[in-house]
Each structure stands twice: as structure tokens, then as C-alpha cells.
Amino acid sequence: MPTLHRTLPALRRLRLANAFFQQPARLRLRPAAQPLRSLHSSPQVRQEEKKASPTTSASSADHAPQDAPDRPQSKIKYTSDSYPDLKRDSRFKTVSKEDVEHFKKILGSEAAILDGVTNETGEEDFEQYNSDWMRKYRGQCRLVLKPETTEQVSGVLKYCNEQSLAVVPQGGNSGLVGGSVPVFDEIVINLSRLNKVRSFDDVSGVLVADAGVILQQADEYVGKQNHIFPLDLGAKGTCQIGANVATNAGGLRLLRYGSMHGNVLGLECVLPDGTIMDDLSKLRKNNTGYDLKQLFIGGEGTIGIITAISILCPQRSSAVNVAYFGLESYEKVMEAFKEAKKQLGEILSAFELMDRQSQSLYHQASGAKLPLEGEHPFYCLIETSGSNTEHDSEKLNAFLEHVMSEEIVSDGVVAESETQLQSLWACREGISEAGQHWGGVYKYDLSIPLPELYSLVEDARKMFESNGLMHTEDETFPVKDVVGYGHMGDSNLHLNVATRRYDKEVERALEPWVYEWVAKRQGSISAEHGLGLAKKAFIGYSRSETMIRLMGKIKETFDPKGIMNPYKYI
Numbered sequence: 001m002p003t004l005h006r007t008l009p010a011l012r013r014l015r016l017a018n019a020f021f022q023q024p025a026r027l028r029l030r031p032a033a034q035p036l037r038s039l040h041s042s043p044q045v046r047q048e049e050k051k052a053s054p055t056t057s058a059s060s061a062d063h064a065p066q067d068a069p070d071r072p073q074s075k076i077k078y079t080s081d082s083y084p085d086l087k088r089d090s091r092f093k094t095v096s097k098e099d100v101e102h103f104k105k106i107l108g109s110e111a112a113i114l115d116g117v118t119n120e121t122g123e124e125d126f127e128q129y130n131s132d133w134m135r136k137y138r139g140q141c142r143l144v145l146k147p148e149t150t151e152q153v154s155g156v157l158k159y160c161n162e163q164s165l166a167v168v169p170q171g172g173n174s175g176l177v178g179g180s181v182p183v184f185d186e187i188v189i190n191l192s193r194l195n196k197v198r199s200f201d202d203v204s205g206v207l208v209a210d211a212g213v214i215l216q217q218a219d220e221y222v223g224k225q226n227h228i229f230p231l232d233l234g235a236k237g238t239c240q241i242g243a244n245v246a247t248n249a250g251g252l253r254l255l256r257y258g259s260m261h262g263n264v265l266g267l268e269c270v271l272p273d274g275t276i277m278d279d280l281s282k283l284r285k286n287n288t289g290y291d292l293k294q295l296f297i298g299g300e301g302t303i304g305i306i307t308a309i310s311i312l313c314p315q316r317s318s319a320v321n322v323a324y325f326g327l328e329s330y331e332k333v334m335e336a337f338k339e340a341k342k343q344l345g346e347i348l349s350a351f352e353l354m355d356r357q358s359q360s361l362y363h364q365a366s367g368a369k370l371p372l373e374g375e376h377p378f379y380c381l382i383e384t385s386g387s388n389t390e391h392d393s394e395k396l397n398a399f400l401e402h403v404m405s406e407e408i409v410s411d412g413v414v415a416e417s418e419t420q421l422q423s424l425w426a427c428r429e430g431i432s433e434a435g436q437h438w439g440g441v442y443k444y445d446l447s448i449p450l451p452e453l454y455s456l457v458e459d460a461r462k463m464f465e466s467n468g469l470m471h472t473e474d475e476t477f478p479v480k481d482v483v484g485y486g487h488m489g490d491s492n493l494h495l496n497v498a499t500r501r502y503d504k505e506v507e508r509a510l511e512p513w514v515y516e517w518v519a520k521r522q523g524s525i526s527a528e529h530g531l532g533l534a535k536k537a538f539i540g541y542s543r544s545e546t547m548i549r550l551m552g553k554i555k556e557t558f559d560p561k562g563i564m565n566p567y568k569y570i
């Protein structure tokens with residue numbers, strides 16, 4: 001250590017994650033006096049450890065909905081009761097016994113139908129299809145269909161269109177805007193059985209797979225051939241790649257690999273009248289008129305069902321490093337980001353922001369010890385991914401030395417093994433679930449210009465302090481805490497208001513206040529989660545009347561009877 005201190009005096013406070021630091025849920029820290037040795041540990045050793053698991057970035061710990069620890073399971077109110085202004089559209093038929101018989105013929109398997117229309121299947125069996133991840137929305141569907149082929153999806157939709165039966169496409173049901181569950185008695189078309197990989201070319205990196213393949217499985221599949229899926233997010237053990245495309249999910253790799261709009265090369269979709277739109281191109285370049293697939297990317301199941309995707313998967317990086325910092329102000333966070341871009345440029349694959357409150361909430365909800373001693377107003381997680389361990393480590397070390405010596409960063413740890421890397425990622429990925437822990441969470445996923453990104457959290461906190469709705473300890477207050485975190489590299493803030501119960505007063509305080517705040521700064525009211533039902537009324541804060549009218553025309557062209565995911569944003 002003395003040597004290190006002589007050569008790298010500014011790194012004094014940069015403690016390294018160590019062998020004790022093994023379990024994502026139970027972090028233990030080496031006492032502060034331990035040496036900095038690990039920063040210069042043999043790259044080969046680090047490499048060997050990483051080879052043991054192909055996961056490169058986000059935690060492989062599954063933060064999927066069903067794994068949420070100790071979540072209070074109070075009954076969720078029906079959406080129609082919570083939002084009495086929403087009325088069932090009388091154009092839609094109620095599902096009959098004859099309809100169910102017809103679907104049985106199309107799907108040809110008992111496993112493909114959950115039927116509460118012709119038999120006594122209890123309400124509780126429908127809960128996982130009717131209720132959303134946030135436990136905020138609950139539909140009343142009595143029929144779930146699970147087609148196994150594109151032709152079956154086509155047969156089902158054709159019939160629904162003819163009979164005016166409304167449907168909701170559903171993937172892993174991890175969506176955060178109430179888009180994946182019915183509002184009334186719409187039929188759920190669940191894609192989980194449409195789940196085969198069709199092809200993968202390890203020269204071009206193009207994967208063609210059914211829509212219902214789980215994101216983590218797709219990543220593991222291409223991982224075996226040294227590639228990665230260009231998207232990664234906390235719900236990867238549950239969400240499906242077709243739905244990822246339908247929501248234009250952003251996630252943790254967007255900074256490096258860009259959005260679905262760039263990575264998706266082709267789609268196979270079924271239109272509401274049953275037409276199969278085969279645009280499953282594997283080409284990167286195809287300048288032949290309107291690029292119709294783009295309408296389905298982020299369309300949230302309102303104009304058709306995606307049944308397969310063709311997507312460009314990048315080469316898997318052989319050298320991945322993750323560092324976790326404490327910083328004393330948001331200004332320092334911005335400085336660190338600027339430096340990271342400048343010094344790590346081509347190898348920077350994630351730059352994530354977390355405030356003190358978000359880490360404290362994660363700690364309280366999961367019981368996990370945080371990587372750094374003491375508290376810091378802000379935390380950042382940086383990931384680099386490259387192909388040359390020595391080169392990357394050298395660059396990262398130079399960066400760390402700089403941010404420490406310039407006092408941009410107050411403290412930090414660097415992962416030395418895959419397990420530690422996962423543990424650091426868990427501190428970021430676990431926040432979403434932690435917010436839920438006390439009963440409910442109002443989630444806002446916003447694009448805000450970087451200089452003002454965090455001011456929203458501060459203003460929201462002030463608002464709740466002055467209106468007397470928030471107390472971190474007193475259980476009688478509805479709001480537990482306001483936390484801010486997100487994908488700093490993409491100017492994407494997640495504002496989460498953790499509550500002890502869903503409360504109309506809290507909702508009224510937040511909406512439209514949040515949206516007005518964002519619109520004033522030319523931000524977007526939805527950076528990556530979409531609009532669903534939750535943001536239906538607020539689209540005007542981010543889109544002009546002309547654009548909303550054009551979207552309406554597109555909807556009408558594809559879905560003249562309006563059967564696809566009704567009551568949602570369009």
C-alpha cells in the first residue's frame with residue numbers, strides 16, 4: 001500500500017471490492033485500512049473469473065416481479081374503479097362460449113387457454129394476467145390465449161377483428177405504465193409459448209427469434225456464441241424480446257449500443273385483421289420506402305402483435321469493468337460523466353446515477369449492505385466493456401486517478417470478479433423493486449436535459465415537504481420518500497415516489513405537476529417505459545396536436561375497429 005500511495009496518492013480513498021464482497025444481497029466491506037492492491041491485480045486473473053459467467057453487465061440476479069421480497073399483497077383495486085371516467089367501449093362484444101370453442105379449435109391445446117368463460121376457473125388464476133407489476137392496475141379478463149405459432153396469432157386476431165373482441169398483447173407483464181393488462185374484459189393474448197430462436201449468424205451477429213423469448217435467455221443464447229443482446233434491463237428474467245421491441249425499451253446498454261429503433265433489422269407482425277406482415281429482414285441497409293417496422297417499435301401493441309424479431313447483436317466484450325463511486329453533489333456527477341466520456345470514450349458502456357435516498361431505500365428493502373462506508377449525496381456506477389483487458393484497465397486506472405485527484409469523486413470501489421460486478425449492479429438495479437417495498441410507487445421515467453435533470457427530484461421533495469404528505473418514518477403519511485436515479489448517460493431520470501399506499505391526494509400532487517415541469521424544460525414525459533394507460537392523458541406535454549392527430553390516423557389505418565389494446569394511449 002505505501003508504494004501505491006506514493007505512486008497514486010490521490011487514490012487513497014478508493015477502496016476496492018474484495019473477497020468478502022460476494023453476495024448481492026449481503027455486501028460486506030473490507031475494513032478501510034485494507035490495501036489498494038486489487039486495482040493492480042493481474043488482469044488475467046480477473047479475466048478468468050469473468051469467463052466463468054457470460055453475463056457482462058447488469059445483474060444476473062433476477063429482479064423480476066414475482067421475486068419481489070416481502071411485498072405487501074393487499075388487493076389491487078380494479079382499474080375501472082380507480083378511474084371511473086374510463087367506460088367500457090360498447091362496440092366490443094363480450095366473450096361467449098362459442099368464441100371460446102372457436103379459439104380452442106385454432107389453438108388446439110388445453111395449455112393454450114385459460115378459460116373462465118365456459119368453466120369455473122377462479123379469479124385468482126387470472127390475477128397474474130390481470131394485474132400489473134406496480135400493483136396499480138387490474139383488469140377483469142376471463143380469457144387468456146397463448147398461441148404457439150404466428151399462424152395461430154393470425155387466426156386469433158382475424159376472428160377477434162371479425163367479432164369485435166378487444167385484445168391486449170402481453171409479454172412478461174413487467175411493463176411500468178399499465179399497458180400490458182386489460183382495463184375491462186379484453187382478451188389477453190400472452191406470447192410466452194411463442195418462444196423459439198429461429199436462427200443466429202455469428203458472422204453478422206443477426207439473431208432471429210420469436211417474440212416470446214425471454215430477454216435473459218436470448219442474451220444467454222447469443223452469449224454462447226460470444227455476442228450479447230443489445231438490451232439489458234432489471235426485468236430481463238421476465239420480460240420478452242417482442243415486448244422489448246413493442247415498448248422500445250431502453251435499459252442499461254443504450255449508451256453503448258443505441259435504441260431498438262437502430263438495432264432491430266426486421267419484424268414479423270400480425271395485423272388486427274390477421275394479415276401477417278413479414279418484414280423479417282436481416283439487412284442493415286434497406287432504403288426501399290417507408291420503414292413500417294418502426295411503427296411497431298414503441299407502438300405498445302396498439303396496431304398489431306409482433307411475433308418475431310430480427311436484431312443485430314454486438315460482439316461480447318472480453319474485458320468488463322465496473323466501478324461504483326460516491327460524490328458530493330450533482331455538479332460533481334456531471335463532471336465525472338464529462339470526464340468518463342472524454343477519457344473512456346469508446347469503452348464506456350454504462351453511466352448510471354443514484355441518489356443517497358435511492359441507495360438507502362435499496363439498503364432498507366433488501367437488507368444489502370452498501371459498497372461504500374458512510375453516506376454520499378450521490379452515487380454513480382460506471383461500466384466499461386472492451387476487447388483488451390490491459391488497455392481497458394490502464395484507461396480506467398488513469399480515469400480513476402484523475403477523478404480522485406481532482407476531487408470529483410469522494411470515494412469508490414472497483415469490482416474484481418464477476419460476483420462483485422453483479423453486486424455493484426444490484427445496487428442500481430434493485431432500486432426499482434425497493435421503491436415498491438412499502439406498498440406502492442409512483443414512477444416517472446423522464447428525459448430531461450442533463451444540467452437540470454436532478455432539480456426535479458429536489459423540487460418534488462420540497463413539494464411533498466410543504467404539503468405535509470411525506471414522512472420517512474411515520475406510517476400515517478402516505479409518502480415514504482422521493483428518490484432519483486437513472487441512466488445518466490442517456491439523460492434519463494427515474495423519479496420514484498415510494499408510498500405506503502396508493503393515494504389520490506399524492507397522485508393529484510404529482511400530476512400534472514411533473515409533466516408541466518418536464519415540458520417547460522423541453523423534456524419527454526416518457527424516456528423508455530412508454531405511455532400505456534398511466535400517461536395516456538399527458539401525451540400532449542411531449543407531442544404536438546399535429547403529431548397526435550397523425551398517430552390517430554396511423555392507428556385507424558392499421559386497426560379500424562380499435563380492438564388492439566384499447567383505452568391505452570391511443
Ligand SMILES: Cc1cc2nc3c(=O)[nH]c(=O)nc-3n(C[C@H](O)[C@H](O)[C@H](O)COP(=O)(O)OP(=O)(O)OC[C@H]3O[C@@H](n4cnc5c(N)ncnc54)[C@H](O)[C@@H]3O)c2cc1C
Nearest residue numbers: 171172173174175179234239240242243249250251301306
Ligand atoms: C425491475 C424492472 C426494471 C425495468 N427496467 C427497465 C429499463 O431499464 N428500461 C426500460 O425501458 N424498461 C424497464 N422496465 C420496464 C419493462 O421491463 C419493459 O417495458 C419491457 O420491455 C416490458 O417487457 P414485458 O415482456 O414485460 O412486456 P409487457 O409488460 O407484457 O408488455 C409491455 C407492452 O408491450 C405490449 N406487448 C407485449 N408483447 C407484445 C408483442 N409481442 N407485440 C406487440 N405488443 C406487445 C403490451 O401490450 C404492453 O403495452 C423495467 C421493469 C421492471 C419491473
